[in-house]
Amino acid sequence: MPRDSLGDFEKLVLLAILRLDKEAYGAPILDEIERRTGRSASSGTLYVALRRLEEKGLLTSRFGDPTPERGGRAKRYFRLAPKAVKMLRESHRAYHRMAEGLESTLESGR
């Protein structure tokens, strides 16, 4: 099977989950992405991405306890699978090797 490539948004989701660690579930993930990248995605897109990632074996999930703010519904927490961490690392390395020496161009003009 060919190597799955990670979409742009999918990478952001993984990174967000990495950041949020124990509190990585739907709403905060979306907020984190928006806060850090300025990109406001819709919940729909997020959930689809989460499903895909889980299918690809890059995420694991489990249900937490229900809380009253959620109308008595439980939260679904996500964690990165080891594979995902490896992929992120590789991707990061590849990016930096490519971007080496180009920092000035890439970082200016924000």
Next chain:
Amino acid sequence: MLARALSPADRTEILGDLEEGFAARLQQIGDSGAHRWYRRQVAGVFWNLVRDRLRTSLSRRPSLSHGTRTGDSLLHRRWLDIRHAIRGFRRSPGFTITAVATIALGVAASTIVFAMVHSILLTPLPFPDPNRVVGIWHVATAFGQDQLPMSRGMYFVYGEHSRSLERIALYQPFRANVMVGDHPERLAVVSITHELFDILGATPVQGRLLIPEDDVVGSARVALLDYGLWSRAYGRDPSIVGDHIDIDGGAYEVIGVLPPEFRTPSGDADVFVAAQPDPTSPWTGGFNALGVARLADGATPASADAELAELFPIMAERFDNFSMEFVHEMQLRPELHRVMDDIVGTVRPALWTLLGTVGFVLLIACVNVANLILVRTEGRRREVALRRALGADQGAVAAAFFTESAAMATLGTMLGMGMAWAAIRLLVRFGPREIPRLEEVRIEPTVLLFCTGLAVLAAFIFGLIPVVRSRTHRMGDVLRAGTRGNTVGRNTQRLRTALVASQTAFALILLVGSGLLIKSFWQLRRVELGFTPERVLTFRVSLPGSTYPNGESRTAFYRTLLQRLEAIPGVLASGVTSRLPLDENNLAQDPLLEPGRTERHETIPWTGMLMASPDYFRTLNIPIVAGRGLTWTDVETRSGAVLVSETLARAYWPDEDPIGKRVRHTTGGPDTWSTVAGVVGEIRLRGITQPPGAEVYYALQPVDGAGNEWLSAAMSVSIRTGVPPLTVVPSVRAALREVAPNVAISSLQTMPSIVRAASAQAAFTMVVLAMAATIGLFMGGVGMYGVVAYITGQRMREIGVRMALGANRGRVQRMVMRQGTLVAGAGIVIGLAASLALTRLLRSQLYEVSPNDPWTFGMVTALLLGVSSLATYMPARRAARTDPTEALRAE
């Protein structure tokens, strides 16, 4: 709402998150902002999640995702479309068969009629420059004669002096006894002048054509053979050229053979002989020579008419029997017709009517198929939405549907054309002979083009229907489960209702048309013939001048023959006449004078001139209503006794006794009066739709000098039998052979078949129109059933609710039927209005039936109401029978 689309796990997760987010934003950005955010999120989730869900579940079935691979070539995609379409067809055979069959029927009918119109009316005749070939006719308004041929003298005068006519030829068709091998056959012979071949264009396949020298009086008599005769009787033997052939006792040298496609305006002929008209003969009287000419460049029939009329003084000068007074009395003037009009003029209105009819049938067929497609589109809304969800863009979906409809339309068209081809072959072989040029009907390239055009148009329109309809469906609505009361359904419903109403209207128009024609035909059959055709056998004989030079010899022949015939067991009576009723041959006519009415032809009607044996009237059961019949004594003594028709008696002697009055035709000399001995009952002599006319019957040997003895040269023999007529045929032939071995029988047929032939053309149109109407009615009924069934299906829940609330089965049934009847009623009203306007076009085809005949209209309306009731009754019954709980559960 969203909750229902999600699995329990998802529900917890997503809805929980949304609640949380909502609560947070409520604090941050206030009430309305929070609500807006919530809504947006819900939509987004729904959109993406459901879509993705479908994508994953369907990706296990690769066939439905083919529209999304961008690497596919256009052709590949179309091929996949077609395969998908075929699979679709096999899954719903009912739809496919109905649609394809309907298209095939419509195409077949249109092709057949169009081929006929094309070959018969639009294809020019096989002469060079056929629009310049004209037949020469004259009009004598004072006598109500509008189709007089030429007088032989005109051949010379027009030929020598006219500048409008480039070439002119005489042709005179008749039947003669020709010795083929060792037995005589009655063949069609045409006596012509040499110009005919120039005008009609021909190259001989053997020998040569006529040259001017052949037309010189007294030169060797020559003949040409028709290709068919040469094949059949002489085995295409080239040595026939130079041999002699016996025609009516005279020897003619065969000088050539004509090509197979050669035709004369009067139809087929077997032998052509040189006419050798005599320029010095004083006999120019009687307009009995047919003329054909080619217009000179720049001349039109109208201009030629005028120019020829100016030549009358030359005619008067040259020929004794022709005077300018004569011309003025008769109000004579030339009237040339294009030969094409002469040949096909009679069927032209019928064929155009047919074309109009078939157009309606096609319309009904199209409406039906459109209806079917609409139903299918409804049922496939989900499939459309799925495809779109999989990423197939508008274009791909449209293309797929288009291909499907195109495939169906193409299949139907090919089937239809095959049917048309077979039907045309049958038609050419077995169709009524009265339809001119029928043998030339075939599927020409133009017709093929027409059919292909039809197919393309049909495919396009049918292909567009589902595309247009599916565009208006919002995917969200569709995927949301349930079909309760969506506006989409209602629009389609309205459209289909309109379609069914229009189908009903078309069917009504067709039915009214054919109903009128049927009634007309019925009237024709019931027409009082004036004689009894049943159990009468007839045939024609023609006595060659060499063996039977005068009236006496001919009379002796007939007397002997009739005696022989009456000796045959089974024969009750027999007689001869110069012209049978409803005969296709022309009736000899001449002005009839009586003492007191002078020679100057003032308002003297032309009456028919016939000759008959004494027992002829008894044979056909024609009553003698006054005086006495003819006797053999009259014949032998040349008493000059004649019989007249009732119409003539009324016209000439309205208040007096016609018996004993004296009359003569202008063929006779000044004192050759005949005496009226009796009056015969009115019969349909001239045609089945023509009223009885004025006729005079002479004895086989009329009074001396009557000038019409030649009438007995060719006569029809009639035999009334007590047994089926065809059983005596062998004995009849034997009897004739005994009396005269070199005289042949021709046109052997029973009187009833002559009567049938006389109304044949009306019958043909009627049968075809009735068939079309039946097809239209059937299709309309099926269409109506379909719509009502579908609408009822849509209303299942409503019906369930009603029944649950206490409506009994009868009410439900009535409710459904009422809807169906309303639709039908609308269609009927529209159809009636249209029919009232359109039936005027049929007037020329109707015999004694008004185009707005109330009886026909009433019957047809009742019939349609009956059919529509039946069509709505069945789904109504089913609706009433449904279990309410089932109905409520149904989506």
